[in-house]
Amino acid sequence: MTPMDMLLSRASTDRLRDPAPSPEQLMAILGTAMRAPDHGRVQPWRYVVIEGQDRPALAERIVASMARVEPEAPAAKIEKRRTRFASMPMIIALGMHLQPEHKIPLWEQEMCVAAGAMNILNALYATGFGGVWVSGALVEDAVLAAELGLSRLAGFLFVGTPDGAQPTPKRADPALFTARWHGQPVTFGADKD
Known part of the structure; x- marks a missing residue:
């Protein structure tokens, strides 16, 4: 598979089983995140790895967070989150160590x-693993972030080995999202009714 074939066939999956990456594999995979654009060398990435016997404890903290940020959440949603966080082979909490006083704007630090995270997902796929980035209201919970030793959350990556063949979802034609500028405002095919 060429690098372009790999990028064009990668898809997120939460159908994951053991094994997750070994510590050595994980450090190489996380090393790809350090190659993301980082204007000003702010280095805002922070990663907390949860696996093994620590997953059920995280799942209970997720449920407690839901009670704080989604108090109306149905019982089925709460139980689904508990089960997923307790059973994924590996979970990586995506932290954001942002520097509001830095000359680099916060939005640019968040994009870094x-x-x-996207580099990590690509590296997981390139090394035979799979993953999915999950977020939601939980990322706004400062208590949950602090329980993980983070100042801010960008979400969680569920990581493991894909369970069975993974279909490549059909993606939109990039031409619908691309326009050539010739001195006047452009329009996009994706925005037409």
């Missing part, structure tokens, strides 16, 4: 974290 996102670019790092």
